[in-house]
Amino acid sequence: MNIKTVKKQAIPFQETLILTLKDDTFFFVPTINAEDNTDYQAILKWVADGNTIEEAD
């Protein structure tokens, strides 16, 4: 997965991450009960590779 950024959302969507790919398409990825979500798994790997999730605006 070609991840460009991952960003948190403000309340009330603070438990959902905005995943933006390098082609600027974006998705809303759950973090609760999300261990089987392959996008969430990709984000965890992306973070493990040294990247950082941006804070909400």
Next chain:
Amino acid sequence: MSSTIQVDTIKDIGGNTIISSNGSGTFTSNLSSNVSSATGTLPIANGGTGAATLAAAGLQRPNANPLIINGDMAVAQRSTSVTGVSNGNSGYQTCDRIRFDESGTMGAALTITQESLTSGNAFINGFANAFKVDVTTADSSPDADDWSRINIRLESQDLQVFKKGTSNAEKFTLAFWVKATKTGTNTIELFDADNTRSIGGSYSISSSNTWEHKVVNFAADTTGAFADDNGEGLRISWTLSAGSNYTSGTLPTAWESSTVANTAVGQVNNFDSTSNNFHITGIQLEVGEYTSATIPPFQHESFGDSLYRCMRYYETQTGFQFFTFQSGTNVTNNAYVNCSVKKRANPTGSFSGSIINFFPHTGGGQGETNNATGMGASTGPDGHFFVGFETEANAPTTDGFHPIYADARNLVINWASEL
């Protein structure tokens, strides 16, 4: 009271023999249909397998849905055509459940389509759609770490019938229709994602741009059971192009710990000319070993059944109408949407399209068009999202709950829970 009917032949009204007896308890049948309920020997010429029972023929799931979902490429919820597929564009492009993946730095560019068929051997055998890869920018010499392939991923819990990792492990047979411009050897990898094990297979394109039916056998594996869960168990990959990192070993004819160099040994480069196309449809995965003469017929599902099964992994909806409440003087509102089919796992959401708001509290009737501003993801596979949207110009000026009607017929919501 009891009675006995004693006959040696049953004929139809045209005088044709349907069933005959040799007088010693053995019957010969000319029935050519409904073999699924028969228990006698099933003649190959009549669509049977030559085996005494369905179980002996390896048909262990004769009444079940096909293991491959959308193998006839009928369903394409996302789109029917995507252009400019190149480096970094792995993912589901058109047909549901059929994924294009690339590793390394793919130099080629592709157009991927759900192709409507109107002629050819696949069409006359019942397939009206195919997954087509059209090379629009050629790559005559892939880098060593390039690997491009079409793949299908199956859930582990759906694969228990293969009894993998046991002493009763079953063989795998993969059948499909394929048409390619490039003749020569192509490779297939079965990858056990639970145990990181692989086996290879190959098939040859004999005639350029001609539909050919291929049946490829794979050995059983007594090592490494598929997990009984909703994660990825088996990945079937049809290689289209591969660099030397993936071709320098030996194609494994038995299951082994996955070795990159053994992935696509002998693979032709389907990307070496912009004249090249690669089409595939009619994919079926069977339990046991079959030949082109004994492979069971493709199980055609209705479009509705196939769509329903696809929606476990991806669903798109549009045409919403929201009736909700605005809290106090906030400009942000939330509407609740729910998917139709329970997902494999807690899904990822996405949206496009605008929302038009109407505000009874200020007289109603006026429209304010905004895009959705965000989504609150679901907390489980039931797939309910909150969609955020704003009412910038017409926020209420008093506290309390204010009813809002939002015309969201152009809003498109997608749920994705792919493997």
